[in-house]
Amino acid sequence: MPKLVICGSMALDTIETPYGKRQNIIGGSASYAALAAAKFCPVGIISSVGNDFDLKRFSSVGKRLDLTGVTILGRTLRWSGRYDYAMQEAKTRSTKLNSMAHFRPTLPAAYQSAGFYLLANADPRAQLELLRQVKPKGQFIAADTMNFWIFRERAKLLKVIKRIHLLCLNENEARQLLETPNLVQAGQRVLALGPAFVIIKKGEHGALLFSRTGIFAAAGYPLESVIDPTGAGDALAGALMGYLASQIRLSSTLTVSEPLVRKALVIGCTLASFTAEAFGVENLVAVGKEEIRNRYEVYQKIHAF
């Protein structure tokens, strides 16, 4: 039975960076998040793909993935993007939503006992649809989003934010959504909307965690080689939630402490760093427990003074 349910997109990506090109590789927010989370606990995915997506191969690359919640319809979402020399943000060449266009998530009965939910980047209407199906019994719910939805579905997105415990978004999204250039102000404005935790992801510069008890500033893991940053933020959120789910027992008094979220965020940064070191989900699939532990220990050393 999955401890963590991840709802989001599954896609076939075509990515070009100064280091090469890959066509129709596994992509999508739910794919990255689930492969990262599954390093820590059993994960149930809710998404939609087409017949052109090799689900069998996907479930074999990621262990402990339950695909009961993945519906098959038409063709898979296709995204094509390009990174320039500085490897900061991808320039989208084309997006074809295909099977994700009218995605209506359905929570399978087998997922009902999960204590953790991650609404990975997707249409806020789909995120709300899933929230309606979650029977409240103390679950811890996180959501991610992107600039597209901030512009198109701000009201719906704010509804999602009111219902969740942790919001995860990147720095430009935070500035857009909260209408301030200052990240500390942005973080605090999100807390005022409801979530107990806010994580602002800053790519190579790490992340900021805001909560009622203060701020945690996590530096980015210094990478000598960035091959493809696609999905690193999704992997961060997935690993963070997967780690939390592995550490906490679901009960009516489920509490997620701030120190535990700090540790989970560092583990998230670690998985994000592995993700960026190779194309697509290549590294996320390949990396083992010991490598994760080793990098976590290196991170501790580079962060201490």
Place this chain on the structure above:
Amino acid sequence: MPKLVICGSMALDTIETPYGKRQNIIGGSASYAALAAAKFCPVGIISSVGNDFDLKRFSSVGKRLDLTGVTILGRTLRWSGRYDYAMQEAKTRSTKLNSMAHFRPTLPAAYQSAGFYLLANADPRAQLELLRQVKPKGQFIAADTMNFWIFRERAKLLKVIKRIHLLCLNENEARQLLETPNLVQAGQRVLALGPAFVIIKKGEHGALLFSRTGIFAAAGYPLESVIDPTGAGDALAGALMGYLASQIRLSSTLTVSEPLVRKALVIGCTLASFTAEAFGVENLVAVGKEEIRNRYEVYQKIHAF
């Protein structure tokens, strides 16, 4: 007798940000660095100003500043710049080098016993000129620079870098100088040129410290209000060197340990954060030992996991 000698520019700045405008306020790399450093040890300045610079007032706002090395010639360097809403980088409106145009630093006899030197941002020809005058007896020498000199005086700048122990520069300068978008590669390439330590400043995102023993990633101090980031990087370098100078006795076996540089860098980030919270050197002048200590302790809390 100064423990730390700081050579660089002194200026009168006109700065406009979304929070207001200030005309002809104290500016320049040496001014910011010296006011920050003087919180920790006696500082001797080497620079050049005009008759229009109120040196008396300057020496009264900063305690423990020795101005023997400041020559008076013509008019003071004038810089005018503007920050937009995002408060990232200043757009220069005008620069008149004036008295700094033909600045030839001279090391006063009273400064000869100093163990620490900071060549703050200035023409690398002036930095080399000063290096020629330093009688080698185990001093620890740091230098800062900027994009202007990387383009105009690359060869001279590389000569400076070969002679120093710590190079301090911001992330875009690092990318330009070392010809790589990757900061880890940039840092390691500087180490290969000679310096034992390299600090890459990343503004609100903190700084990276590179040395033979590894990397230290210092997150930026999260500021809710950034009024004017001018000089924050100079204050960082000044505070870092002032703190080191206050902790280490000059001897033929002067050694600066990596853990001490980590701590000094965090103190530098602390002073940089104060600087950005007000126009010009306002906060740098006003802030007391207790406020610095308190913010250092807050920084420890936001950085730990």
